[in-house]
Amino acid sequence: MNNPVTVEVTRGNRVESRHHGAAVVVDGDGNLVFSAGDVDAPTFPRSACKAMQALPLIESGAADAYGLSDQQLALACSSHSGEDAHVETAASMLAKAGHNDDVLECGAHWSFDQKTLIHQVRTLEKPTALHNNCSGKHSGFICACAHMGYELKGYVEYDHPLQRDIRATMQNLTGAVLDHDSCGTDGCSIPTYAVPLKALAHGFAKMGTGQGLEPLRAKASKRLIDACMAEPFFVAGTKRACTAIMQIAPGKIFAKTGAEGVFCAVLPDQGLSIAVKAEDGVTRAAEAMITALLARYFDRDSSEHAALMAMTNKPMHNWNGRHVGDVRVTDVLFG
Amino acid sequence: MNNPVTVEVTRGNRVESRHHGAAVVVDGDGNLVFSAGDVDAPTFPRSACKAMQALPLIESGAADAYGLSDQQLALACSSHSGEDAHVETAASMLAKAGHNDDVLECGAHWSFDQKTLIHQVRTLEKPTALHNNCSGKHSGFICACAHMGYELKGYVEYDHPLQRDIRATMQNLTGAVLDHDSCGTDGCSIPTYAVPLKALAHGFAKMGTGQGLEPLRAKASKRLIDACMAEPFFVAGTKRACTAIMQIAPGKIFAKTGAEGVFCAVLPDQGLSIAVKAEDGVTRAAEAMITALLARYFDRDSSEHAALMAMTNKPMHNWNGRHVGDVRVTDVLFG
Numbered sequence: 001m002n003n004p005v006t007v008e009v010t011r012g013n014r015v016e017s018r019h020h021g022a023a024v025v026v027d028g029d030g031n032l033v034f035s036a037g038d039v040d041a042p043t044f045p046r047s048a049c050k051a052m053q054a055l056p057l058i059e060s061g062a063a064d065a066y067g068l069s070d071q072q073l074a075l076a077c078s079s080h081s082g083e084d085a086h087v088e089t090a091a092s093m094l095a096k097a098g099h100n101d102d103v104l105e106c107g108a109h110w111s112f113d114q115k116t117l118i119h120q121v122r123t124l125e126k127p128t129a130l131h132n133n134c135s136g137k138h139s140g141f142i143c144a145c146a147h148m149g150y151e152l153k154g155y156v157e158y159d160h161p162l163q164r165d166i167r168a169t170m171q172n173l174t175g176a177v178l179d180h181d182s183c184g185t186d187g188c189s190i191p192t193y194a195v196p197l198k199a200l201a202h203g204f205a206k207m208g209t210g211q212g213l214e215p216l217r218a219k220a221s222k223r224l225i226d227a228c229m230a231e232p233f234f235v236a237g238t239k240r241a242c243t244a245i246m247q248i249a250p251g252k253i254f255a256k257t258g259a260e261g262v263f264c265a266v267l268p269d270q271g272l273s274i275a276v277k278a279e280d281g282v283t284r285a286a287e288a289m290i291t292a293l294l295a296r297y298f299d300r301d302s303s304e305h306a307a308l309m310a311m312t313n314k315p316m317h318n319w320n321g322r323h324v325g326d327v328r329v330t331d332v333l334f335g
Numbered sequence: 336m337n338n339p340v341t342v343e344v345t346r347g348n349r350v351e352s353r354h355h356g357a358a359v360v361v362d363g364d365g366n367l368v369f370s371a372g373d374v375d376a377p378t379f380p381r382s383a384c385k386a387m388q389a390l391p392l393i394e395s396g397a398a399d400a401y402g403l404s405d406q407q408l409a410l411a412c413s414s415h416s417g418e419d420a421h422v423e424t425a426a427s428m429l430a431k432a433g434h435n436d437d438v439l440e441c442g443a444h445w446s447f448d449q450k451t452l453i454h455q456v457r458t459l460e461k462p463t464a465l466h467n468n469c470s471g472k473h474s475g476f477i478c479a480c481a482h483m484g485y486e487l488k489g490y491v492e493y494d495h496p497l498q499r500d501i502r503a504t505m506q507n508l509t510g511a512v513l514d515h516d517s518c519g520t521d522g523c524s525i526p527t528y529a530v531p532l533k534a535l536a537h538g539f540a541k542m543g544t545g546q547g548l549e550p551l552r553a554k555a556s557k558r559l560i561d562a563c564m565a566e567p568f569f570v571a572g573t574k575r576a577c578t579a580i581m582q583i584a585p586g587k588i589f590a591k592t593g594a595e596g597v598f599c600a601v602l603p604d605q606g607l608s609i610a611v612k613a614e615d616g617v618t619r620a621a622e623a624m625i626t627a628l629l630a631r632y633f634d635r636d637s638s639e640h641a642a643l644m645a646m647t648n649k650p651m652h653n654w655n656g657r658h659v660g661d662v663r664v665t666d667v668l669f670g
Contacts, residue, residue, distance in 0.1 A: 009595070009616065011379055011519035011520070011527070011529075012517075012518055012519030012520065012529070013516070014377060014379070014517070014519065014529050016379050016519070016529075016595050016616070017595050017596065017613075017614065017615055017616035018355075018614050018615065019615050020353075020355065020615075042349060044346055044349070044351050105655070106654065106655075107653065107654025107655040107656075108654065109654050110449065110453070114445065114452075117449075117452070117453075117456075118445070118452075118456050121452075121453050121456040121457060122456060122457075132654060181348070182347075182349070183347055184346035184347030184349065184351070184659060184660065185346070185347065185653065185657055185659045186653070186659070187653045187654055187659070188653070188654060189653060189654070189655050189657060192346070194346075194347070194349050194351075260344070260351050260352050261352065278352075279352065279353050280352055280353065280354050280355075280615040280617055280620070281344065281351070281352035281617075282615055282616075282617060285615070318442065318520065318521070318522045318523070318524060319441065319442025319443065319444050319467060319522055319523060319524070320440070320441075320442040320523075320524050321442075322520055322524060324519060324520045324521070324522070325519065
C-alpha cells in the first residue's frame with residue numbers, strides 16, 4: 001500500500017518538495033478513529049517509544065527507591081538537546097544509583113540544536129555520554145539495573161535482562177511480536193523493534209487510558225506520562241517540537257518524537273493516541289503531521305487549536321529573514 | 336505522474352525509510368538517455384545551477400579584467416562549507432573588484448558542516464556574509480556588477496540588470512520560460528526559477544558540450560566547468576559530496592548539489608548531463624541517486640565505478656560506531 005502525500009513544502013507559488021506519510025489515531029481498545037496510508041507497515045518507533053522503555057524503571061520500584069523527581073522521569077523518556085539542565089539531571093540520576101557517566105553505553109555526540117552546540121563548543125573540550133540525547137533514558141536504565149541487581153555492563157544488548165524486560169513490556173503494550181527478525185539497533189545501541197504503526201499507537205493509547213493493562217502497569221504509565229506533561233522541557237528542550245506541543249496544552253497532550261520521521265502523541269482526556277511516520281524520515285513532515293492531527297481534537301476556536309495549526313502550517317524564512325515559502329499539510333489529514 | 340521509490344534506508348533487516356525521486360540523463364541535443372519519475376515537473380534547481388548563474392561573470396569580461404583564478408571561479412559556482420580557505424577566497428574576489436563584504440546581500444550563517452562550525456565557533460564571535468555558503472557566488476556577482484558598471488545595491492532583486500542577465504542566460508540554456516510565475520526566492524535572496532528537470536539537465540549538457548550555444552557562451556561554460564573540476568575543494572569542501580565526486584574522476588565529472596534534494600552533474604567526455612530531484616528534498620537521497628547514475632557511465636571494473644558505488648550504497652553507523660543499516664538505491668536507477 002502506498003502512502004499519500006501528507007505534507008508539501010512551497011517556494012514562491014510552487015510546491016518544491018513533497019512528503020509521503022502514514023498516520024493513525026486509535027482509542028484505548030485499539031479501534032481506528034482515523035487512518036491515512038499504510039498503518040499496518042512495520043515501523044521502527046525509535047525514540048518515540050522511550051516512555052514505554054522507561055516502564056521497568058517505575059515498575060521495578062527503582063524510581064521510588066531512588067526518589068526520582070518528575071524532571072528525572074521526564075528525562076528518562078526524553079530525547080534532549082544536551083542543554084546544561086539536561087546534562088546535570090542525567091548526572092543526578094546516575095548519582096542516585098551510586099554511579100557516574102562511565103557506565104553509560106550510549107556513545108557521545110555534540111548537540112543537534114545549533115544554539116546549544118555553540119554553547120557546548122564554548123564551554124567543553126568535547127561532549128560526553130551525558131550530552132547524548134538519550135542520556136536520560138540510559139540513566140534511567142542504569143537506575144533500573146542497579147535497583148534490580150542486574151549487571152550493568154552490556155545493558156544495551158538484546159539478551160541483557162533489562163532489554164528482555166523492555167521487550168516483554170512493549171510486546172504487552174503493542175500486541176506485536178518483538179524478536180530478532182523485527183529488531184534493529186538504535187542510534188544509542190539499544191534494540192529497536194519494528195511494529196505496525198497502529199500497534200504503536202494502540203500501545204500509547206493503553207498507556208494513556210490504562211485500558212487493557214494490569215493496574216501496576218496502568219499506574220506506572222500514568223506516572224510517566226504525567227511527569228512528561230508536567231516537565232516538557234526535560235522531554236526535549238528549548239524550541240523543540242515535543243516541548244512546544246506539550247506547552248500548548250499543559251496536561252492535555254503527551255508528545256514524543258523519534259528519529260526517521262516518527263512522532264507519537266497521547267490525548268489522555270480523550271482516550272486517544274496518534275502515531276505518524278514520514279515515509280522519508282524527515283522531521284519537518286512528522287512535526288506537521290502530528291500537530292495537524294492533534295489540532296483535530298481541540299475546538300476550532302480554541303487557543304490550543306490555533307497554536308497547533310501555527311506549528312502545522314508555517315512560513316520558512318531565508319538568511320535575510322525573507323519569507324520564501326511554507327510547510328503545509330494536505331487535505332489527507334483532514335479527511 | 337508519480338515518482339518511484341529510488342532510495343531506501345534500512346535498519347536491521349527492514350527498510351526503515353524510503354525516498355521517491357525523479358532522475359534524467361540527456362545528451363547535448365536534449366535527447367533523453369535515461370529517465371525515471373516525473374522529469375517534466377518544474378523543479379527549483381537552487382544552488383545546483385550556480386555554474387549557469389556565473390556565466391555573466393565570464394561573458395562580461397569581469398573574470399579576465401580582475402584576473403580571477405580557477406579557485407575563485409570554482410568558488411563562484413560553489414556552495415562551500417565556510418572553511419577558512421573558502422572565506423579567504425571570497426574576500427580576495429571582492430578585493431579584486433575594490434570591495435569588501437559590506438556589499439554582500441546573502442545574509443550570514445554558521446557552517447552547515449559540524450567540524451567547520453566547531454572551528455568557526457572557536458575562532459569567531461559570529462559568522463559574516465563571507466561565511467555564507469553562497470558567498471563565492473555573491474562575490475562573483477559583485478565582480479560582474481562592478482565590471483559592467485551596474486549599481487551594486489539590490490543586485491539580488493528580480494529586476495536588477497544582473498538578475499535579468501542571469502535570467503536570459505538560463506532561459507537560453509534550459510529553453511524554459513523564466514518569469515515571475517516560475518520564480519521563488521532562494522536562501523541567499525536571489526531569484527530561483529522552477530524549470531522541468533529534463534530542461535535543467537539539457538542546460539548543463541549544453542554547457543558540457545557547447546552544443547547549441549554561441550561560441551562565447553560555449554567557451555565561458557567550458558571555462559567554468561573546467562575550473563570546478565580542477566579545484567573541487569572550492570566547489571563544496573572537506574568530505575562534501577560535490578568535492579568527493581569530482582575527486583573520484585578528475586576532469587571527467589562536474590557535479591553540483593542544490594538545496595531540497597537537487598543534484599546535477601556533467602560528463603563532458605561523454606556529452607551527457609544528469610539531473611536528479613529527491614521529491615522530499617533530502618540530501619542523502621539526492622547524493623545516492625546522482626552517484627548511482629554517474630557510475631553507469633564508467634566501466635564496471637574501473638576504480639571510478641567502485642568509488643561511485645561506494646558513495647551510492649553506504650553503511651550507516653551509530654554513535655558507538657556500530658553498523659545499524661544502509662542507504663541503497665533501488666533497481667529503478669539501473670533500468
